[in-house]
Amino acid sequence: MIDLKDLAENPEKYRASQRAREADEQLVDRVLTADAERRSALAEFESLRAEQKAFGKKVAQASGEEKQALLEGVKQLASQVKTAEAAANKAQEQRDEIAASFPNVIIDGIPTGGEDDFAVLKTVGTPRDFSAEGFEPRDHLELGEILGAIDMERGAKVSGSRFYFLKGVGARLEMALINMGMDLALRNGFEPIITPTLVRPQTMRGTGFDVEHDDEIYRLEKDDLYLVGTSEVALAGYHADEILDLSGGPLKYAGYSTCYRREAGSAGKDTRGIIRVHQFNKLEMFIYCQQEQAEELHEQLLAWEEEMLQSLGLAYRVIDTAAGDLGTSAARKFDCEAWVPTQGTYRELTSTSNCTTFQARRLNVRERVSDAEGKSKGTRSVATLNGTLATTRWLVAILETHQNADGSVTIPEVLRPYMGGMEKLEPIQR
Numbered sequence: 001m002i003d004l005k006d007l008a009e010n011p012e013k014y015r016a017s018q019r020a021r022e023a024d025e026q027l028v029d030r031v032l033t034a035d036a037e038r039r040s041a042l043a044e045f046e047s048l049r050a051e052q053k054a055f056g057k058k059v060a061q062a063s064g065e066e067k068q069a070l071l072e073g074v075k076q077l078a079s080q081v082k083t084a085e086a087a088a089n090k091a092q093e094q095r096d097e098i099a100a101s102f103p104n105v106i107i108d109g110i111p112t113g114g115e116d117d118f119a120v121l122k123t124v125g126t127p128r129d130f131s132a133e134g135f136e137p138r139d140h141l142e143l144g145e146i147l148g149a150i151d152m153e154r155g156a157k158v159s160g161s162r163f164y165f166l167k168g169v170g171a172r173l174e175m176a177l178i179n180m181g182m183d184l185a186l187r188n189g190f191e192p193i194i195t196p197t198l199v200r201p202q203t204m205r206g207t208g209f210d211v212e213h214d215d216e217i218y219r220l221e222k223d224d225l226y227l228v229g230t231s232e233v234a235l236a237g238y239h240a241d242e243i244l245d246l247s248g249g250p251l252k253y254a255g256y257s258t259c260y261r262r263e264a265g266s267a268g269k270d271t272r273g274i275i276r277v278h279q280f281n282k283l284e285m286f287i288y289c290q291q292e293q294a295e296e297l298h299e300q301l302l303a304w305e306e307e308m309l310q311s312l313g314l315a316y317r318v319i320d321t322a323a324g325d326l327g328t329s330a331a332r333k334f335d336c337e338a339w340v341p342t343q344g345t346y347r348e349l350t351s352t353s354n355c356t357t358f359q360a361r362r363l364n365v366r367e368r369v370s371d372a373e374g375k376s377k378g379t380r381s382v383a384t385l386n387g388t389l390a391t392t393r394w395l396v397a398i399l400e401t402h403q404n405a406d407g408s409v410t411i412p413e414v415l416r417p418y419m420g421g422m423e424k425l426e427p428i429q430r
């Protein structure tokens with residue numbers, strides 16, 4: 001949820017944000033109008049309530065015929081108060097609904113426009129030149145099959161398209177990657193956490209998902225529960241309706257979960273292998289912090305993602321996502337895209353978002369504030385941030401980048417301790 005007081009005081013900032021997102025800037029005026037209507041309906045209700053109270057006193061003091069006459073007025077007033085209360089509640093609901101549809105206000109200076117208007121912030125590492133090495137690289141699925149690591153056919157037999165089995169060294173490689181990421185997170189003060197993957201609608205909505213219209217989300221109708229596409233959802237809901245003590249620094253969680261995505265808008269896209277699947281695993285960083293710390297911690301999240309990518313020997317670039325591709329909750333988002341040799345292009349492996357106070361407002365996560373003398377000044381919203389530390393999709397870049405002409409794959413050194421010291425994945429005999 002945006003800060004409605006700030007919107008009322010600085011409407012132009014919100015209009016500019018909407019323009020940068022290529023979204024409807026008139027939404028600003030609709031929120032302002034809905035808020036004015038809410039205030040006026042509330043004022044009408046309160047004034048009638050006051051009148052009703054005063055009238056009640058008058059009736060109590062009256063007697064006989066005068067009282068009988070006044071009682072007629074009591075009935076009439078009660079009915080007016082009821083109508084005004086219903087109108088005030090409705091106006092409040094309408095204001096809340098329209099305000100909830102307003103996306104986060106962007107951080108000044110990020111690229112404007114849509115999906116293709118990102119800015120490349122840097123490119124790190126050099127893509128491996130297979131033609132110079134004299135062999136044609138195999139794609140991750142071919143490698144996965146000859147290594148006995150990925151089985152798409154049986155995935156489709158059991159669950160349908162975009163499902164797969166990770167097995168043998170494939171299963172081990174993913175676990176190794178997650179454990180390596182978890183160790184990095186632990187070194188940097190994150191608390192490991194395994195989250196629920198089914199959440200209530202209010203948790204989804206609070207995180208910024210439009211459960212009524214988002215086709216990406218799997219829903220369990222009978223139970224009114226949603227399967228998460230990222231543990232960010234459960235981690236954002238974790239401290240809902242709480243007042244946090246951030247005096248000792250930010251709260252940092254490293255959440256591990258399976259993620260589910262319908263990929264409804266991706267028909268025909270990435271149909272081969274495990275780039276775009278309905279179910280994958282992810283290690284997620286999630287931070288609750290003071291508002292002033294959010295931008296610096298966002299850079300830090302990006303740095304941890306880059307540390308993972310670099311230590312695995314992957315070539316990648318970092319992009320600053322354009323406003324129109326941020327999603328509802330983010331004010332700024334950096335993606336890291338790793339080079340995928342057989343696609344001759346960079347593909348997204350990580351995404352880190354600064355959601356400023358947007359999710360915290362919706363989920364009512366606050367902290368206490370005090371003045372310089374330590375006198376309490378009430379509470380205010382915290383900021384939230386998230387970032388990907390490892391996912392199943394990383395196997396695509398790792399397998400393709402580190403493959404050898406004979407179909408084996410050299411395991412990056414940093415992963416070896418997590419794979420019992422193994423140095424190479426060897427093709428299996430079938």
Ligand SMILES: Nc1ncnc2c1ncn2[C@@H]1O[C@H](COP(=O)(O)OP(=O)(O)OP(=O)(O)O)[C@@H](O)[C@H]1O
Nearest residue numbers: 261274275276277278280348349350351388391393
């Ligand atoms: N359908 C999917 N299959 C496998 N991995 C995925 C999928 N969707 C997302 N991921 C992984 O989760 C990370 C974070 O998800 P995010 O929501 O940023 O993806 P996205 O923007 O939908 O990415 P893309 O459009 O490239 O699928 C991605 O960087 C990727 O590693």
Ligand SMILES: N[C@@H](CO)C(=O)O
Nearest residue numbers: 230232351386387388
């Ligand atoms: N939760 C974020 C970062 O992983 C996402 O899914 O994009």
